[in-house]
Amino acid sequence: MFYARWIVTVLLATTLCAPGCGGGGQSGSSSEQFSQDLTFTQAPPGADATHGQAVFGIAADGIHSDTSKALFSGFSEEAGATITANGRTCFSCHRPEANFMINPLLPLDRNLPADDPLIAPDAVAADSAGNPDAAELLNDFGLILHRPHRFDGLPSTDPRFQAFGFRKVLTNLNLVFARGFASDLRGPTLPVTDIGALMAHTQPFNDAFDDIVSTQDLDDLAAFQLTLFTEPALRALAVGPSDPDYQRLAGDPYATVPVVTPQEQRGRDVFDRNCFPCHDMPNVFNNRSHRDPSLGAPIGQAFNIGVAEANRLGLDFRYYDPATGERRVVNLPLTDTAGQTVLVSLNQDPGLALTTGKLEDLGKFKVPQLRNVGRGKPYFHDCSAPDLPAVVAYFNSTDYNQSPDGRRYPIALSAENQADLLAFLLLL
């Protein structure tokens, strides 16, 4: 319902492309639908970002929690029930002091009071669906259990209702540059993503109750999110060609990265050759390819680099049935390129396939932005790489190089390349 007002104007591909960015990120048969232009979503006129900050759960000081305008409760006609807030707000998982995420606060029980609504047992029940692994994975790795089809009104026996992923909390900084939302790109617009977050984390209900929030509140919330940047200089890129600094940022992918030493310069070159083909948004380093949101999710380009299949934390993807206490393998029906239905026994996070129903999207995820990446450990959607050296080692591994998109973008770095690359990544 919030769709139409949020359609982004798609311009023809611009020629603003520095050496190294040509053609990067094309993937799969549908690449011709994608545009590479650098225009970004703007908040609807009249939206109030200051009020949006309060709805997000952040106090006027910009740092602390203030729940007074942020707790979502009331009677939902859609759900036919009264919703009582569990104490969680957007702030609970997207904290200003922690890069608008929670990973810098891990392990949570050492850095948060026991009654914090993020880790209080009642609140964890909102997204865990009774899964016995959920509390520990949240505490130690910052992972949240997500069932993308939870609010679609499916019977609880439907494999699409049961299928889930354990996902890292993504920052809300630089969101204006996102080409689709959530690690599996299931969110086509910010308001659709935000209302999903609100329902998923604040209640154990599986019936949709999005009628308890007004369109104005959602617009205000999004307007606030679109003001959040890792560095103020990036605002010029978000504003577009009318900003005097836009051309500099759009034309030089590294304009705002403080590269100084010879090692950092070598690291930038290693990045440009090996990583920029996918992380090709100038100065932000997510993927710039996108298509019209009216086509539905995904509006950005997803890749399968083998992380889900490798499942290095050994996560258990069997559905836990709270009624019986048993775990069962989920057999998810997906459509292959010939139009045949294939039942896939899930022993990994299905990624984008859970949204599109396509077999070719199994294990595909979005390319995350890399600003402030030093603050985001552990890494990948499943938090399976403990630190940046482990990420770089992953991109040199067989798991990466034998994955569908790793084969298209092979990576083999010497020890010196790796050390240089790490020096560069720490500047972001």
Ligand code: HEC
């Ligand atoms: C219990 C923790 C939790 C709470 C509370 C929470 N989020 Fe999130 N948020 C997450 C996780 C985990 C993800 C990543 C989901 C995924 O990848 O599937 C995420 C992703 C997002 C994204 C996508 C970012 C991107 O780059 O694609 C947005 C936007 C977002 N959240 C907004 C909100 C808003 C608005 C609220 C409050 C209504 C909120 N979140 C509350 C955990 C939380």
Ligand code: HEC
């Ligand atoms: C084929 C496209 C592709 C290439 C090439 C690529 N990446 Fe990525 N990168 C991705 C995708 C997709 C993800 C998300 C994977 C996931 O979470 O399952 C990712 C995730 C990451 C993350 C995790 C970020 C976080 O917040 O958790 C880092 C760091 C990263 N890449 C750095 C690099 C570096 C450094 C290189 C070059 C050595 C590189 N990438 C090359 C596609 C790519």
